[in-house]
Amino acid sequence: MQKMSVRTRVLTGAVTLAAVGAGTFGALSASAAPQSDQARPAADVRKSETVTSTHLSVAAATKAAQAALAAAEKENQRVTVAVVDRNGNTLVTLRGDGAGPQSYESAERKAFTAVSWNAPTSELVKRLAQTPNLKDIPGTLFLGGGAPVASQGAPIAGIGVAGAPSGDLDEKFAQAGVAALGK
Amino acid sequence: MQKMSVRTRVLTGAVTLAAVGAGTFGALSASAAPQSDQARPAADVRKSETVTSTHLSVAAATKAAQAALAAAEKENQRVTVAVVDRNGNTLVTLRGDGAGPQSYESAERKAFTAVSWNAPTSELVKRLAQTPNLKDIPGTLFLGGGAPVASQGAPIAGIGVAGAPSGDLDEKFAQAGVAALGK
Amino acid sequence: MQKMSVRTRVLTGAVTLAAVGAGTFGALSASAAPQSDQARPAADVRKSETVTSTHLSVAAATKAAQAALAAAEKENQRVTVAVVDRNGNTLVTLRGDGAGPQSYESAERKAFTAVSWNAPTSELVKRLAQTPNLKDIPGTLFLGGGAPVASQGAPIAGIGVAGAPSGDLDEKFAQAGVAALGK
Amino acid sequence: MQKMSVRTRVLTGAVTLAAVGAGTFGALSASAAPQSDQARPAADVRKSETVTSTHLSVAAATKAAQAALAAAEKENQRVTVAVVDRNGNTLVTLRGDGAGPQSYESAERKAFTAVSWNAPTSELVKRLAQTPNLKDIPGTLFLGGGAPVASQGAPIAGIGVAGAPSGDLDEKFAQAGVAALGK
Amino acid sequence: MQKMSVRTRVLTGAVTLAAVGAGTFGALSASAAPQSDQARPAADVRKSETVTSTHLSVAAATKAAQAALAAAEKENQRVTVAVVDRNGNTLVTLRGDGAGPQSYESAERKAFTAVSWNAPTSELVKRLAQTPNLKDIPGTLFLGGGAPVASQGAPIAGIGVAGAPSGDLDEKFAQAGVAALGK
Amino acid sequence: MQKMSVRTRVLTGAVTLAAVGAGTFGALSASAAPQSDQARPAADVRKSETVTSTHLSVAAATKAAQAALAAAEKENQRVTVAVVDRNGNTLVTLRGDGAGPQSYESAERKAFTAVSWNAPTSELVKRLAQTPNLKDIPGTLFLGGGAPVASQGAPIAGIGVAGAPSGDLDEKFAQAGVAALGK
C-alpha cells in the first residue's frame, strides 16, 4: 500500500480541526464525570489510514443561514432555513418567525438533497423525468429550495429553505445564503 | 491497487479529500441521469470558512473490523462488529456467522458511544455511578464492547463488538480491531 | 365557564404576530404554485376563541444560542446548542465545530426538558429521587445543561447545551445564552 | 433591522396568555414533586425579543371538532376529526364510533396540511398538477377533508376529517367544524 | 374447545354496533371514489367465529375528557387529557391551553398504561418495586395520572392526564373524568 | 342526538365478551405482581355510554390464516399471511417457510387496507385512478392480496397475503382464507 503513505504526506501539510483540538479532545466527555482517571489512552492510527472531510464552520454556516433568512424577510416571506453537511448532519437550523409547521423538516431535506448530488434541488427535480424513483431515497425532498455549497468544486454542505409560496422563491433565498459565503 | 495511487497523486495537491475528486464530485449524482447539462456550478467557499474532520478510510475501517471479527472467531465467539465515525455515521458493519439478532444494533451503539466520549465503553459504564442518566442519550449503549480510535489524541472512530458472553470479551475483540490499525 | 370569559377579556387586548402579517399569511403556501385562484377565504374566528403563546423571536433565539456557543468556545469546549419553544418545537440549532455526535439530540432534549418544567435540568435531575419515572417521558433528558427562558415568569423557551465534560459546564454555557437575552 | 423594531412595537401592546397564568406557570412541573425549593428563577426576556402565535382555545377547538363530527353523524358517516394548530401540534382528536383504522392519522395529516398552506386540502390537491412533490413533505396528506381556520386572515389551525366515502364529504364536515367557530 | 362454544353462546345474544350500521358500513370507503360498482360483497362470518370488545362511545369519552380538563382548570392547572380504548387506540385528546409540550404524549401513555392493567397508574407504580422492568414495555408510562374505566369489572378505557405539578394532582383530574361517566 | 339513543337501545341488549370474563379481567395485570391489594375498583360506566366492535376470534383468525397459507403452499408459493382487525391491530401473522423478507409488512398492510375500506385491495387499486393520493395514507398498501372479512355486511377484519409472483395470486390465497370462515 505504497500509495496510501503518499496520501499521508499530503495530510501532513493539512491542519485539521482534530489536530488543533487534540489536547482538548482527549478530555472530551459530554456531561460525564471528570475523566482525570482515564488511564488507557485510545490507540493512535497512522495518517495513511485516514481521510478527511471538509465542513462549513458553525460560524460560516450560521452566517449563511442568517443571510438566507434575511433575504426572505426582506420579501416578507416566513421561512425556515437549514444547513446540512456532506455527512448528512444538520449544522444549523433557524425557524423563522411565523414559518409554517411543514417548513422545518422540509428545509432540512432540501439541504440534504442538494448536498447529496451537489446541485440545486430545482435542477434535481428535472432528473425525475428520467429517474422518477430517485425521490424515494430516504431523507430527500425534490422541491426547489435547496442549494449546494462547494469547496474547490466538491460539495461540502447544502442550504435548504422552505415556507415561501414557491420553490423558486425558497431557492432564491437559499442562494442568498450561499452567496454570503466567500465574502 | 494501481488506481488508488492515481487518486493519491491528486491528493498531493490537495488540502482536503474533497479537493481530490472535484471534477468527479461535480458530476456526482447517485443513480441519477447524466448531468452534463449541469450549467450552474455551486459557489465556492473560502478556506477560512471551513473546518475538516478526520475519518478512518474505508480500507482501514474494514481492516480493523476484520481483525476484531477474527479475534472473536479465534475464541469461537459469534459476534457482530461495527465501525462508526466521529460524525456518528456507520462506516463498516460485519455481521458474523451465527451472531445473535441483538448484536447488530448493539455493536453500532457501542461504537457510537465510544467515539462520542473517546473512551472504552467499559470505562464509560463506570461514569454512570455518578451520572446515571448519561445512558438515556439517544444512540448510546453503556455496555462493554466499544473502543475508541484516535488520531493525535482526538477521537475519529469507534469500534463496537457485540455477541460474546460478556462485555469484557466483546471489548477485547474491539481492542484487537483497534490494534490492527497503525501497523 | 366564568374563567374562560375572564381569559377572553385579557386576550381581547392582545395584538398577535398573526395580525401583523395578515396580508402575507393569506398568501402563504410554502413551495406551492401561486395561489391567486384561491377564492374561498378561510373562515375567521372570534378573538374570544383564541389564546396566544409567546415565543422567542428567531433573532433573539439565535443571539442566545450564539452566546452559549461563544461561552463554550471560550473554555475550549466543543458543544451543540439548541433552543426549543414552549410548544416543543426547535427554533435554532448550532452544532459547534468538533462537537460529538451525541450532542445534537442531547441539546434538543435538554432544552425541551427545561421549558417543559420551567427549571434548569440540573434542578430537575433532583426530582428523580422522588419521581424516578419522570425521565421516561418521551422527548426529555434529565442531565444538566438545559436552562429555561421565561417571560413574566412563564416559560417560553429552553436552551440546551451538550458536549462539555460535565453537565455543570453545559449548563453554565446554557445560562450564558439565557443571560444574553434581556440586554 | 427596521422591520423587527416595528414588530416589537406591536408586540409591546400584547398581553399574552402566559401573563395570565404567570404565577401558576412558575410552579408548573407536570407530575414532579412540589418545587417549593426552586430558588433560581428563570431569567426574564424583554418583550422586544418575543413574538406570539395565536391558537384556538381548547374550548373552541373542541366545539369545532364536535360540530364536524355531528355533521358527519347526521349523514350516517363514521369519521375521525382532528384539530391541529399553526405550530403543527394536535389540539383535539375525536375518533368517531366505528370510524376506520386509517382515519385517525389521516385526519391529523389533513389538518396539518390545511394549516400549513392556509387552504382547504381539496384546493391543495390541485397544486400537485404543477408541483407534484409537495406531497412528499413529511406530515402532509393531499386528500380532501382538511380546512383551515384563520384569525384576521392568518392561519391559526386546521381541521381534518377522514373516514367518509369521499374527500368531498370529509371536507364538507370539516367546513362545518370551521363554521361553528365565530358564532 | 369446550370453552369456546360457551363463549359462542354468550355472543349469540349480542347485538353489535356493526349490526346497526351494516348498510352504511358496506358503503364505507374513507375519501375514496364512490363505490357503486363494488360488486363482490365481502364474505360473512358466523357469529361463533367472532368476539366483541366494548368501547366508550366518542360522546362519553369526550364528556369524560372535558370533565377531567375542567377539574384541572378549576385548580388553575394546565394539562392535556387523553382517552385510550382497550385496543390501545386513542379515542379523544384535549390539549389544554398552556399545557407543557411534554404533556400530550404523557397523557396518552398514562391512559394506555391504566387500561392495560385495569388499575390507576399510581397503583401500578408500586408494582415496579417487585417487577421494575414492567416500565420498559413499549407505550407505557409509570407515573400517576392514569385511571381505568371499566364496564362490568372489565377495563374498556383509560383516562390519562399530564401537566400538573404532581402525578397525584394529575390523577385526581383523571378520576374526575371517570366520575363523570355513569351519571 | 336522536341517533345516539337509538344505538344505545340496541347496545342495551348486548352481552359483550368483557362481561364473560369480568372476574378475570379485574385481576388482569400482565406480568405484574399479584394484585390482591388492589382495593380501589375502577368505576363502572353505563351501557348507554359504550359501543362495541366485533372481531374475529383468535381461533377463527388462525383458521383463516392457515387456510390462506395452505392455498399458497398447494401452488408452491411462499407467502406470509396476516389478519388485522377493524381497529387496525394485527391478530395473527404466519410467515410461510421461504417467504421473502418484503412479505411480512406487506401482508399486514394489505390486510389493513382491505379492512379500512371493506373491499379487496385489487378493487381499491382501481380507485387510485380517481384519487391517487389515497395510497399516501399511513399503514396502507395498494397492491392486490388483501381481502375483507365482514359480519352482517360490516367490515371486521382484513386478510393480507404477500409473496406470490402476482397480486392476483396473493389475493386468491387471501380469499381462500376468507372462504374458510363461515363453514
Add this chain to the structure above:
Amino acid sequence: MQKMSVRTRVLTGAVTLAAVGAGTFGALSASAAPQSDQARPAADVRKSETVTSTHLSVAAATKAAQAALAAAEKENQRVTVAVVDRNGNTLVTLRGDGAGPQSYESAERKAFTAVSWNAPTSELVKRLAQTPNLKDIPGTLFLGGGAPVASQGAPIAGIGVAGAPSGDLDEKFAQAGVAALGK
C-alpha cells in the same frame, strides 16, 4: 482460515430448503408481473461461501404458539403469543381474545430476548443484577415470559407470552409452547 474450511466441510453435506424449492424460488417475485422474460439468471455461489441457519417451520411455530395460547386459556388468562426466529424475525403471532394492548409488542420482545441469549427471560432478568444495561439493547424486554427453542443445543427460536398477571405465569405458558415441539 482453517476454521472456515472445517465449517465448509460440514456445510457441504447440507441439503437446504433452498435446494428443495430451487425451481420455485427462481420464479419468486411477490406481487410483481410475470417474469418469464427474466433472462439474466442470478449468479450462483459455491457452497463453501455459504452458511445456513435453522428455523422452526411455520407449521411447528404455529403448533407451539397454539399450545401456549391453549395453556393460557385453560387458566382463563388472556395473552398474546409470539414466535421469533434466530434472525430476529417474527414467524407467528396470535393475539388472544381479550389480551391487553400492551401484550402484543411485549410478547415479541420477550421472544426476541429469549432467542438472543438462548435462555428463559426469567433467567435473563437475574443477569441484570450484574449487567443492568443489558436491558437497554434495542428490541429486548427483560420480563419473565420468554422461552428459547433449541436444535441440538443451539437457539433457533424464542416463544414469548404476555398478558397474564405475572411473568411466571406468562413463562409457564411459553414453556407449554416449547413442550409442544418435539412430540
Add this chain to the structure above:
Amino acid sequence: MQKMSVRTRVLTGAVTLAAVGAGTFGALSASAAPQSDQARPAADVRKSETVTSTHLSVAAATKAAQAALAAAEKENQRVTVAVVDRNGNTLVTLRGDGAGPQSYESAERKAFTAVSWNAPTSELVKRLAQTPNLKDIPGTLFLGGGAPVASQGAPIAGIGVAGAPSGDLDEKFAQAGVAALGK
C-alpha cells in the same frame, strides 16, 4: 399435509451450522454475566419441525462487498456497498470514502429489493410499469444498483451499490461484487 413430510425427509439429511457450534451456542449470552448456573437447558426440537435458510458467510459477503467497492473506485466513483440476506438482515456495509450521505440507506434498500424478488433492481424497475405500487412496499428502493445472489437458483442475498452518477453504473459495480463469488 403430504408435502410437508416430503420436505421433512429432505431436511433430515441436513447438517446445519447450528450443529457445528452447538456447544458454543449453548453458552452464548452476548455481554451478559457468566452463565454457568444456567441449569435448565432449552428444549430440543425434532428436525422435522425445522427448515433452514442459506446465507452468504460473512467472509464471502465481505469479499463481494470489497469487490464491488473496488470496481467503483477503479472508475473513480464514490459509493456505499451493502449486502443483505434473504431474511432481510444486513450482513455487511462498506461506506466508501467520500460517498454521499444518501448512499448508505440507498445501498441497503437496493440490496433488500434485489434479494426479495431475486432479480436485479434495474429489471424490477420495469415491473413498475404494470404494478406501480410495488415501490410502496416498506424497505424497498426501485433504482438500478441492486443485484441478487443465488444458491442453486434460489435467492440468498442481495448486493446494493449507491452513489455513482447512474443506477446503471451502480449496478455494474454490484454485479462485480456478485462475480467475485464462486471464484
